[in-house]
Amino acid sequence: IPVLLCASLGSEPPSSPQVVEDGGEEDEEELSGGEEADLRSSSGRGSLLTRRGITLRVLLKDGLVEPGDGVLAIHYLGKNFVGDLLTDGKIRWVETGQIFNSPSAWATHCKRLVNPAKKSGCGWASVRYRGQKLVQYKTTWLHKYQPSADMVRGCHRLEVIHLIGLVLLGDDAGHLPEGGHSPQTDRERIPVRYCTLGTRDAARDPHTLVELSAFSAINRFQPFNVAVSSNVLLLMDFHCHLTTSEVVGYLGGRWDTNTQLLTVLRAFPCRTRLADRDLASAVEEEICQNLFMRGLSLVGWYHSHPRGPALPSLQDIDSQMDHQLRLQGSNNGFQPCLGIICGPYYHGNQGVASTITPFWVVPPPEQRPNDYGIPVAVEVTYVQDNFLTSDVLNEMMLLVDYYRAAPDLVQFNQYWCPDTTMMDKIKGSLSCHAPKDQAYSQILEHVYSQLGSMN
Numbered sequence: 001i002p003v004l005l006c007a008s009l010g011s012e013p014p015s016s017p018q019v020v021e022d023g024g025e026e027d028e029e030e031l032s033g034g035e036e037a038d039l040r041s042s043s044g045r046g047s048l049l050t051r052r053g054i055t056l057r058v059l060l061k062d063g064l065v066e067p068g069d070g071v072l073a074i075h076y077l078g079k080n081f082v083g084d085l086l087t088d089g090k091i092r093w094v095e096t097g098q099i100f101n102s103p104s105a106w107a108t109h110c111k112r113l114v115n116p117a118k119k120s121g122c123g124w125a126s127v128r129y130r131g132q133k134l135v136q137y138k139t140t141w142l143h144k145y146q147p148s149a150d151m152v153r154g155c156h157r158l159e160v161i162h163l164i165g166l167v168l169l170g171d172d173a174g175h176l177p178e179g180g181h182s183p184q185t186d187r188e189r190i191p192v193r194y195c196t197l198g199t200r201d202a203a204r205d206p207h208t209l210v211e212l213s214a215f216s217a218i219n220r221f222q223p224f225n226v227a228v229s230s231n232v233l234l235l236m237d238f239h240c241h242l243t244t245s246e247v248v249g250y251l252g253g254r255w256d257t258n259t260q261l262l263t264v265l266r267a268f269p270c271r272t273r274l275a276d277r278d279l280a281s282a283v284e285e286e287i288c289q290n291l292f293m294r295g296l297s298l299v300g301w302y303h304s305h306p307r308g309p310a311l312p313s314l315q316d317i318d319s320q321m322d323h324q325l326r327l328q329g330s331n332n333g334f335q336p337c338l339g340i341i342c343g344p345y346y347h348g349n350q351g352v353a354s355t356i357t358p359f360w361v362v363p364p365p366e367q368r369p370n371d372y373g374i375p376v377a378v379e380v381t382y383v384q385d386n387f388l389t390s391d392v393l394n395e396m397m398l399l400v401d402y403y404r405a406a407p408d409l410v411q412f413n414q415y416w417c418p419d420t421t422m423m424d425k426i427k428g429s430l431s432c433h434a435p436k437d438q439a440y441s442q443i444l445e446h447v448y449s450q451l452g453s454m455n
Contacts, residue, residue, distance in 0.1 A: 054138050056103065057089030064137050065129050070094060072103075073128045074110050081110045085129070103127040103134055191311050199370045206315040209308070212359055212377040220362065224336045226380045228264040228358075231392050233382065234433040235267040237354050238396055240304035240342040241426040242451075244408045246274060248303045250287050252296035255335050262299055262336050269395060271402045298327065300338030310343030310355040312375045320361045321373045336360065338378065344429065345416065352420060352428030388440050393447070400450050411455050423452060 059065045065085065072083035072091060083106060084092040091100045093110075100106035103123030111118040111126075124135040191209040215222045232251065239247055252266040268287045272279045291298060301323060305311075312320065320339045327337040343355040358378040364371035403409050412423040420428075427448060434444060 054141055055089055056085065056091075056134075059134075059137050059141060060085075060087070060089055062141060064141055071130055072106075073131075074107055074126055075128075076111050076126070077114050079110075079114050081106075083127075091127075189308050191309055194372070194374055197314075197372050199368070200372060204314065206318075207313045209311045209313050210317065210372075210375055211311060212357070212375050215376055218362060218374060218376070220376075222376075222379060223260070223334075225259070225261045226264065226336075226338060226358065226378055227261065228380050228382055229266075229385055230382060230433045230435075231385045231389060232264050232267045233356060234388070234430055235269065235392050235395055236302050236340065236342055237344065237356070237429055237433060238426070239267075239269040239399055240306070240344045240354065241429065242399060242403045242410060243406060244306050244345075244410060246304050246306060248274060248301065250291075250298060251300035251302060251338060251340070252291050252294065253299040254297055255299060262338060264299055264338065266294065266296060266391070267302065267395075269399055271398065297335075299336075300340065302340040302342060305341055305343045305346070307345045307347075308343060309346055309348060310341040310357040312339070312341060312357075312359055314372060316341070317361055317373050317375050320359070320375075321363070324361065345410075345425075347417070352416075352425045353432050354429045385435060387435055387437070388443060393443065396447050397450070400447070400454065404454050409454060412451050413455050423448065426451070 056065070060067065065071075067085045067087045069084045070082050071085050074081040074083075082094045083100075084094060086092055086099075091103065091106045092098070093100065093106060098109075100109065103126070105123070107123040107126040108118070124138060125133060127134050129137060189207065189209050191211045193211050194213055197204075197210070236249060239249060248270050250268040250270070251264050252268060253262065253264040255262050268290060270280075270283050270287070272283045303316075316339070320337070323339070324337045327335050337360075339359050339361075341357045341359065343349060343357075346355065349355050358380045359375050360378050361373035361375055363373055410422050412421065412426070414422055416422050416425040427444075430444065434440060
């Protein structure tokens with residue numbers, strides 16, 4: 001991220017004071033103040049969504065550590081501090097009897113006594129439990145209890161690479177909008193109703209768009225709830241605006257079987273051409289590692305219809321059904337896979353905002369196995385983040401660099417409609433998702449200035 005962004009934002013948003021007494025709130029290292037905390041769900045294991053949500057209470061509950069006197073220690077600049085681990089996960093400093101709600105709160109307090117200029121404590125890396133750093137216990141918990149970890153480590157085994165849709169596209173598909181259609185053809189694609197499709201027909205154009213059905217229209221209830229972070233929408237919408245070609249990315253989050261809630265916390269844009277099989281594996285591996293390091297599960301995918309309606313094609317329907325089956329894994333346990341289509345430059349959109357369509361596919365009736373799956377609209381709760389994470393801003397700048405010299409880069413100084421430039425268009429669309437704080441508007445203006453310098 002450019003120095004300007006680092007200076008303006010820092011690595012994390014402002015937080016409450018880190019030194020807290022009994023009854024205070026846990027600091028940002030344990031409960032990040034943004035998308036993870038906002039979308040926290042009750043998982044039965046400490047209401048966790050990410051690695052950052054793991055607390056000492058969780059480690060105590062699951063038996064990785066035990067309460068005790070003098071079992072915690074900090075060694076800093078030649079000074080030693082000893083603490084008791086209490087049964088509620090709080091820390092009592094032996095020397096003064098003060099109570100701290102988290103390792104970071106205690107570490108920050110102790111380090112500032114030695115070095116007043118110290119701003120943070122890095123508690124999980126600084127505090128030792130019986131001689132071993134707490135961060136190692138956190139990693140052990142992830143490996144032992146988090147189901148997403150095994151799924152992410154096995155990304156290639158589960159052939160998640162199919163989510164990019166590489167096997168469905170021709171060699172030149174990544175250089176044309178809409179998977180190989182010319183811009184003119186793209187605009188002429190008229191959606192059809194599902195009931196008109198009938199049995200599969202090999203002669204039917206796989207790029208035929210299909211209107212979405214409602215769950216109620218097929219006598220079903222939506223089998224899961226979905227919450228999506230506004231930062232996910234922001235990054236996804238930004239990615240889709242950059243090029244006249246179709247783009248694809250992953251969605252990371254968490255599936256809670258107890259509450260049947262799918263939370264989408266992070267977008268992972270694929271910085272590759274859809275037909276670039278050589279680069280695809282490296283991009284896949286990078287995203288798999290990012291998912292694992294953040295303690296997230298793969299929960300879906302997104303792609304763009306640059307100039308067309310944000311509705312699934314027959315090809316998209318088949319791909320989505322395939323992805324849903326793959327994410328179930330080998331035990332046939334239910335886990336939804338969310339598909340999202342973003343239509344940034346379709347002139348049928350209302351205003352400058354992109355149309356963003358979350359969808360799912362219901363299998364055809366058992367008595368009609370040769371029918372297409374039924375694409376249905378998914379009702380989603382959008383959760384407004386209070387800040388832009390450094391991860392999101394870093395991804396935006398990486399996308400700018402990736403498309404800077406691309407032949408299909410959108411010309412942002414050209415007009416989308418008579419009184420609106422492409423730059424106005426992207427600014428207006430992203431403003432629907434961005435935090436309203438003026439500071440973040442200034443940060444986004446810096447990103448937009450980078451876009452303007454690309455043409």
